[in-house]
Amino acid sequence: MAKFEKADSVGEWLDQRLNLTGLNKVMMTEYWVPKDINFLWAMGVLLATTFTILIISGMILMMYYKPDINLAFDSVNYTIMQEVAFGWLFRHMHGVAASVIFLIIYIHMFTGIYYGSYKQGREMIWISGMLLFVTFSAAGFSGYMLPWGQMSYWAAMVITNLFSGVPIIGDALVVWIRGDFNVADATLTRFFMLHVFLLPVAIMGIIALHFYTLRIPHVNNQNSEEIDFDEEAEKYLSGNKKESKVIPFWPVFISKDFAVLGIFLIFYFYLVFFHYNFAMDPVNFDPADNMVTPAHIYPEWYFLWSYEVLRGFFFDIAGFKAFDIGLIAFAFANGIFLVLPWLDRDPAILPAHKRPLFFIWFWILMADLIVLTVYGKLPPTGTNAWVGFFAATAFIVIFLVLPIITKIDAKRRGSL
C-alpha cells in the first residue's frame, strides 16, 4: 500500500486518496479542444444541460405521477398541473425540454455530418451518438404515453402495431411489447418502467461512452484541420496561447458554451412559459378513449420525418403490400444514419462547402427531411400522399447515391 503523509487540508487529504488534481487536469484544464470552432460546437453542453433538466424535472413529476390507466390522466392534469406548488412549471419544463432536446440533437447531428466529423477515426463518436438518438427516441415515445391522453393512447396503438410487420413472430411480438392484446394498463406500467428507469440509465451510460469516444480522435474543427494535439497543448501550456491551435475545456471552451447556453435558456424558458403547445399537443388533453379514434393521429414533430417515410408508401408495388414496403423503408430510415461513416467513400475529412457534390447532397437531404417532417403531420390524402411518396423515395435514393457522389468528389480532388 502507498505511504500516506499527514494532510494539511481537506483538499490535500482528498487529493492523496483520489488524485483530484490529476483528474481535474485530465477532464477539465488539460482536456484539449480545437480553437477554430463556432457556436455549433456548444451543442454538446446544451444537450447535457437539457438532459439534466429532464432528469431533475422528471424526478419531481414522478413524486406525484400515478402509472395506472384510471389515475394517470388526472394525476398529471389535475394533481401536478393544478394542485402541487409549481407542478405546472416542472411539467412544462419536462415536456418542452423533451421536444427541444431533439431540436438540439438534430443540430448536433447535422453539424457532424456537415463537417465530416463521423469518419476516419471518429466512427465510434458517431455510432455512440446515434445510439443516443435511438435511446432518446425511445424515451420520448415512452414518456409521451404516460399522461394517458388520446394521443398517448393512439400513438402507442399505431407504433406498437408496426411490430406486427416483423415476419412470422410479428403478432406475438406486438402482444409481448404491449403486455396485453390491446394497449392497456400493462402497457402503461411497462412504458413507465422504461421511461423512468431503463432508458435513463442506458442514456447515462451511453453519454459516458460518447464522451469517452472523443478522447482519442479528438473533437473536429471548423476547417477540419489536422492538429497535433500534444504539440499544440505544449504551446498553450508554455504560455504561447495565441499561437496554439487548442484551448482547454475548462475554462476557455466552457466559457463560450455558457454564453451560447445563456441564449439557449432564454429561448427554452420562453417556450416553457409562453409557447408550449407545440410540445404538449392539445389533443392529448382529452383522456384516452379506446372507442374514439382522433381525427388525426400523428407523432411528435421529431418523429415525423421517419413516420412519413413509413406511410409514404401507400400503395402496393409489384405484389408487395404497401404496409410491408413502408415498414422496410422505415427500418431503412432508422438504420441508415448509423452506417453513414461507411457510405461516405471520401477519405478526406472536410467541411461540406469544400466537397462540391457532398455540399449539394447535404442541402438536398435537409430539404427532404423538412418536407418529410411537414407532410408527416398533414392528412395523407390527395396530393399530400404523393408528396409523401416522392419525398420518401427521395430519402432512400439520397442515401443510395452517397457512396457514388463522395467517390466522385474524392477523385476530382485527387484524394483517390
Add this chain to the structure above:
Amino acid sequence: MMRELKILAVVVALTLITYWGVEPYAHSQMHPHVADADYTFSDKDGLNGLKGDATAGQVLVTTNCTACHSIKSEGYPEIMDHASSAAAYGVTPPDLGSAGKLYNADYLAAFIKNPAKASEVSHKFVDGRSHPMPGYAWMQEQEIADMVAYLQSIAPEEMSNKEVFVDACQRCHSIKYADMQKGTMAAFTPDENIKAYMGKLPPDLSQHIKSRGHAYLETFINQPQKHLEGTAMPKVGLTKDSQDQVIAYLEEVGDSSKAKREELGPKFLIYLAIFAIFAFLWKKSKWRDVH
C-alpha cells in the same frame, strides 16, 4: 463573428420553416377555418321585432312551462329530483330563472317555437323520436314575445362564471376538476340517461380549455354543427357575455395556474438575460488571451 451569425441565421431559418410547417400550417389544414361566431342569431325565426309584455308573459309561462320546468327564484320548485326527471324526459329540464339572461332573446323565441330546429339537432329526432320539449309554434307571435319578456324580467342582473356554467352546461356536462373532493360538479342528468339521450356520454369539460382552446370553443359553442357536422350537441343560443363567462369558467377550472405562469415567466427571462450577459463577459475575458 460574421460567420457565426450567418450560421445562426441558417439554423434559425430552418427551425422556423419546420415549425411553421408542423404547427400553424398543419393545423390550418387539419382544422379548416370556420366563420366567426354569430351572436345575433338573425337566421332564427325569433321575435321578429316584436316587443313583449312581461306581465302577460308571466301568466303564459306559469301555466305552460312550470309543469316541467322549475323557476326556483319565483317559487316554483323542482317537481322531481334530477334522476327522476331525467328518466321521465331523457334529460333533466333546466330551471328557467336565468334563461332570460343566458340566452339571446331571438334565439329563446325561436327555441320556444321549435326546440329541435332552433338548436339545430333535428337530425336526432327522426323515426318517431321527438324533442322532449314540445314546440309552441301554435301560440301567437306576441305571446311568445311576452314569455321571453317575462323570462328576461326575472333573470338576475349579475351571475358568476360558475353560475352561468351550472345553468347553461351542467345538465349534460360534468366538469369534475372544479370539485375533485366532493364531486358536486358532475352532470345533473345521470350518465345512463344522457348517454341514451345524446347517443354518447357528453365529455367532461375539465380540460377543454386546453384540448380545444379559446378560438375553437368560441365558434363551437356558438354553433356546434359548424365544426362537427351531425353532432348531438345542441346550439344553445348563449349571448356573447354568457358564452365568454362559460369559457372563462373553463379556464378557471382547466388552467388554474395561468396567472402564476404569466407572472413568473418574465422574471425567469430577466434572470436568464442577466446570466447570459455575465456568461458573455466571462467568455470575452477568457478568449482575450487566446486570440
